[in-house]
Amino acid sequence: MSGFPYFPHTDGDIRLMLERIGVKSLDELYSDVPSDFIFKGEYDLPDAMSEQEVRDYFESLASRNPKLKVFAGAGAYDHYTPAVIHYLTQRSEFLTAYTPYQCEISQGTLRYVFEYQSMICELTGMDVSNASMYDGPTSAAEAMRMCVAASRGRNTVLVSKGLLPQVLSVIRTYALYSGTCIKEIECRNGHTSYESLKALVAEGDVAGAVVPSLNRYGIIEDLSGFADTLHADKALMVEYCDPSALAVLRTPSEWGADIAVGDGQSLGIPLCYGGPYVGFMACRNEYLRKLPGRIVGETRDKEGRRAFVLTLQAREQHIRREKATSNICSNESLMALWVTVYMSLMGPQGLREVNEASSAGAHYLYDRLLATGRFEPVFDAPFLKEFVLKPLLPAKELHDRLCDAGFFAALETEEGYVSFCVTEKRTKAEIDALVKAIEEIRL
Amino acid sequence: MRYYDKLIFELSKSGRCGYSLPEAFAQAPAVPSSLCRQSALNLPEVSETDVVRHYTNLSQMNFGVDTGFYPLGSCTMKYNPKINEEIAGMQAFQDIHPLQRCDSIQGVLEVYYEMEKALSSITGMERFTFAPCAGAHGELTGLMIMRRYHMLRGDSSRVKVIVPDSAHGTNPASAAVCGLQIVEVKSDDRGLVDVDALKPLLGPDIAGIMMTNPNTLGLFEREIKEIAGLVHGCGGLLYYDGANMNPLLGVVRPGDMGFDIMHLNLHKTFSTPHGGGGPGSGPVGVCRKLANLLPVPKVTEKDGRFSVVDGFSNHVCGDAAVPEETVGQVSGFMGNFSVILRAYTYILMLGRQNIKMAGKLATLGANYVKESLKDCYRLPIEAVCKHEFVFDGLKDDGSSTGKPGATTLDVAKRLLDFGYHAPTIYFPLLFHQAIMIEPTETESKETLDAFIDVMKKIAREAAADPDILHTAPHDAPISRPDETEAARHPVVKFQDESRII
Numbered sequence: 004m005s006g007f008p009y010f011p012h013t014d015g016d017i018r019l020m021l022e023r024i025g026v027k028s029l030d031e032l033y034s035d036v037p038s039d040f041i042f043k044g045e046y047d048l049p050d051a052m053s054e055q056e057v058r059d060y061f062e063s064l065a066s067r068n069p070k071l072k073v074f075a076g077a078g079a080y081d082h083y084t085p086a087v088i089h090y091l092t093q094r095s096e097f098l099t100a101y102t103p104y105q106c107e108i109s110q111g112t113l114r115y116v117f118e119y120q121s122m123i124c125e126l127t128g129m130d131v132s133n134a135s136m137y138d139g140p141t142s143a144a145e146a147m148r149m150c151v152a153a154s155r156g157r158n159t160v161l162v163s164k165g166l167l168p169q170v171l172s173v174i175r176t177y178a179l180y181s182g183t184c185i186k187e188i189e190c191r192n193g194h195t196s197y198e199s200l201k202a203l204v205a206e207g208d209v210a211g212a213v214v215p216s217l218n219r220y221g222i223i224e225d226l227s228g229f230a231d232t233l234h235a236d237k238a239l240m241v242e243y244c245d246p247s248a249l250a251v252l253r254t255p256s257e258w259g260a261d262i263a264v265g266d267g268q269s270l271g272i273p274l275c276y277g278g279p280y281v282g283f284m285a286c287r288n289e290y291l292r293k294l295p296g297r298i299v300g301e302t303r304d305k306e307g308r309r310a311f312v313l314t315l316q317a318r319e320q321h322i323r324r325e326k327a328t329s330n331i332c333s334n335e336s337l338m339a340l341w342v343t344v345y346m347s348l349m350g351p352q353g354l355r356e357v358n359e360a361s362s363a364g365a366h367y368l369y370d371r372l373l374a375t376g377r378f379e380p381v382f383d384a385p386f387l388k389e390f391v392l393k394p395l396l397p398a399k400e401l402h403d404r405l406c407d408a409g410f411f412a413a414l415e416t417e418e419g420y421v422s423f424c425v426t427e428k429r430t431k432a433e434i435d436a437l438v439k440a441i442e443e444i445r446l
Numbered sequence: 447m448r449y450y451d452k453l454i455f456e457l458s459k460s461g462r463c464g465y466s467l468p469e470a471f472a473q474a475p476a477v478p479s480s481l482c483r484q485s486a487l488n489l490p491e492v493s494e495t496d497v498v499r500h501y502t503n504l505s506q507m508n509f510g511v512d513t514g515f516y517p518l519g520s521c522t523m524k525y526n527p528k529i530n531e532e533i534a535g536m537q538a539f540q541d542i543h544p545l546q547r548c549d550s551i552q553g554v555l556e557v558y559y560e561m562e563k564a565l566s567s568i569t570g571m572e573r574f575t576f577a578p579c580a581g582a583h584g585e586l587t588g589l590m591i592m593r594r595y596h597m598l599r600g601d602s603s604r605v606k607v608i609v610p611d612s613a614h615g616t617n618p619a620s621a622a623v624c625g626l627q628i629v630e631v632k633s634d635d636r637g638l639v640d641v642d643a644l645k646p647l648l649g650p651d652i653a654g655i656m657m658t659n660p661n662t663l664g665l666f667e668r669e670i671k672e673i674a675g676l677v678h679g680c681g682g683l684l685y686y687d688g689a690n691m692n693p694l695l696g697v698v699r700p701g702d703m704g705f706d707i708m709h710l711n712l713h714k715t716f717s718t719p720h721g722g723g724g725p726g727s728g729p730v731g732v733c734r735k736l737a738n739l740l741p742v743p744k745v746t747e748k749d750g751r752f753s754v755v756d757g758f759s760n761h762v763c764g765d766a767a768v769p770e771e772t773v774g775q776v777s778g779f780m781g782n783f784s785v786i787l788r789a790y791t792y793i794l795m796l797g798r799q800n801i802k803m804a805g806k807l808a809t810l811g812a813n814y815v816k817e818s819l820k821d822c823y824r825l826p827i828e829a830v831c832k833h834e835f836v837f838d839g840l841k842d843d844g845s846s847t848g849k850p851g852a853t854t855l856d857v858a859k860r861l862l863d864f865g866y867h868a869p870t871i872y873f874p875l876l877f878h879q880a881i882m883i884e885p886t887e888t889e890s891k892e893t894l895d896a897f898i899d900v901m902k903k904i905a906r907e908a909a910a911d912p913d914i915l916h917t918a919p920h921d922a923p924i925s926r927p928d929e930t931e932a933a934r935h936p937v938v939k940f941q942d943e944s945r946i947i
Contacts, residue, residue: 108919
């Protein structure tokens with residue numbers, strides 16, 4: 004056999020191995036497969052490439068993606084990534100390990116997951132966190148399922164129209180197949196409407212409500228009264244949050260939420276065309292045994308040493324099968340390590356500075372954009388790094404021209420507004436250049 | 447491996463910092479105090495050196511494929527090529543926002559398009575989606591497609607899915623999340639789906655069957671043609687759990703066996719790293735009649751230009767309409783792009799020449815280990831296996847010495863002492879002392895021979911003195927933690943005792 008770097012077998016090895024098994028050829032190992040299922044055609048694949056050819060090919064693909072300065076968010080935020088993170092998450096003991104079933108040789112994974120859970124609890128103010136979910140939208144969908152499971156018999160979950168479109172969309176998909184009824188809480192003046200929530204709760208059958216902390220317009224929501232109204236009806240409150248912003252914003256716990264979910268991407272995970280990111284999910288102690296996914300707990304080994312294990316596995320699919328709290332198995336462990344290292348490096352002060360710098364840049368851009376005379380304000384409400392404006396020129400045209408000028412900005416919303424986002428990565432010179440590009444648009 | 451006992455919180459000292467941010471050029475307006483965080487944020491304050499040393503120390507208590515042989519059954523722990531990492535880490539891919547306009551991401555969309563073509567060819571399916579982020583997520587998506595198919599035909603009575611008793615635990619769990627009821631079909635004494643037991647289960651309430659082939663005993667379901675005919679005949683669909691696709695890679699295509707829907711685990715069959723439990727990727731493939739049911743967003747091609755179809759007006763991208771039949775959206779964007787990049791890199795390296803050997807060499811390794819060890823370990827079903835096989839414990843567990851016999855757990859823990867990861871244990875549930883071994887095609891004869899020798903040595907130890915196994919592992923950083931206590935009194939986050947008092 005000609006050499007291929009991932010197959011270590013020589014012809015002699017194969018011969019000796021076949022002899023031990025007692026068959027004459029590799030094909031004979033498939034004698035139990037009906038012969039019409041053995042694929043005899045040619046796979047429609049390219050010829051095998053050498054490493055250098057692979058590199059050249061991807062270089063050519065990459066060159067077809069012009070680099071844009073990112074001035075939009077909508078669920079994926081261009082925050083700074085410290086150099087340390089990529090280096091540590093590439094350590095092959097982390098990268099090439101499986102789920103930590105053999106705890107004795109997985110203490111590295113188990114410890115960082117424990118740290119991750121602790122940090123998510125710190126950010127959200129919740130009592131317990133799981134070891135991660137796929138992404139923000141799927142963790143919101145799992146929270147919807149958790150509300151129904153905890154309610155014992157109710158089957159309606161309320162969702163704010165202020166949630167990101169992809170979050171609403173994934174919740175709807177999961178709800179359709181699990182037979183859950185979804186009702187939308189209206190937005191008024193850019194905020195999730197408390198009156199709308201009350202009216203829907205009064206209709207009955209409400210297991211819980213999913214509301215955003217920072218909503219799709221970038222507005223910081225005031226959730227006063229939400230938890231009381233829901234709890235008075237024995238319904239749960241789920242808050243969808245941007246974890247980076249929780250360093251400065253009122254926490255889900257402080258708003259009275261029972262479950263906090265969201266996407267950890269804003270904690271220094273690169274945009275990477277949408278993934279991998281990491282969903283997080285944390286809750287109050289009462290709901291610990293309803294949490295989906297892995298949970299790491301602390302214990303002692305037989306010598307009395309502090310040790311970490313996967314715990315409460317009686318909730319999980321490999322034990323409970325169809326009675327499990329969820330089907331989730333693999334999650335996004337390495338990305339949980341990513342955000343754990345990020346939070347370790349940034350600490351409370353670094354996260355605060357990230358928010359302050361992003362907010363300062365966003366407000367500077369907001370004022371400069373209004374000054375161009377090409378936008379009108381939409382909402383008069385506090386925001387952090389993201390906001391919407393009403394464009395006085397066609398939104399699609401605006402977005403396209405900016406894209407041609409090297410900016411990913413002015414993302415059109417369903418209402419015809421355009422949304423902008425500024426992170427601490429954007430310099431004053433870059434913001435000024437964006438504004439200049441907008442001023443120069445001639446239609 | 448050396449025991450290291452710190453948590454990052456315990457290295458914290460007020461005033462230390464591990465980041466470097468530019469000076470702010472403007473002052474942000476204050477957030478109204480009613481909207482501000484009230485409580486302190488107790489994240490660690492540590493230097494960059496602290497962070498690097500701490501996580502390096504943690505990593506040294508971990509075992510990966512790069513550390514040593516990892517014969518974990520059903521997990522396909524093959525070598526993770528490094529060129530995959532290099533390509534996935536390219537800055538030009540890392541910096542792309544998921545909602546960018548199509549003409550600024552043609553290179554990205556080509557990856558999706560070419561991957562879809564490659565996977566379709568490898569599996570014999572018509573179209574693929576890359577939205578699912580893991581195997582179980584793929585199963586759920588695939589079952590949504592199954593349900594949607596029946597819903598669209600106005601057939602609301604099909605609410606049951608048949609799952610073999612040997613199935614992966616995710617199968618019944620995914621079906622339950624999808625609102626389906628589970629009907630279990632027994633295995634016969636050959637370890638295969640019992641076709642006679644299947645027949646009476648089929649009827650107008652059956653949405654379909656979920657199977658993995660080869661099954662979790664590593665045995666090829668040779669009656670698959672008959673099973674497909676029966677299930678299709680009753681109006682149901684066949685779902686293929688691609689967790690066990692590796693021995694078929696380059697040999698047999700699920701689409702040719704009659705499967706209508708399937709998922710692949712790119713982190714198994716296509717060499718992407720498991721990452722200690724993700725990120726994975728669970729693309730779902732479907733036959734032609736189900737193509738319009740795939741989730742959105744998805745990539746389309748016309749005259750060499752790629753665009754994205756989704757349901758949002760704010761996604762300034764393609765112009766093709768979303769098919770009404772779609773199951774909807776199952777994840778935030780387009781799945782785990784950098785995992786897809788890794789798998790695509792692997793497929794390009796394999797090419798159409800090498801792919802034909804991948805499955806065969808995986809099957810060769812498994813049969814070689816099985817034949818070499820069946821004198822010491824109980825082999826419940828004597829047959830040619832595929833990528834993996836299952837022993838039912840030791841032939842001689844040492845209980846004749848008067849001591850308690852060595853169990854499968856003991857064998858697993860003893861293996862750690864010899865520098866191996868343990869096989870999958872106590873699964874499948876068909877055997878009480880199951881030991882499930884999957885060597886993969888990337889392990890050499892020498893590696894397998896050394897493993898075989900150790901397994902034989904452990905069997906001899908068990909027969910002579912099972913206590914050697916009961917007390918294992920002896921050389922790991924910790925040994926046999928108290929899992930019962932962990933579950934009874936869960937401690938699931940760091941508690942700084944100095945702060946609590």
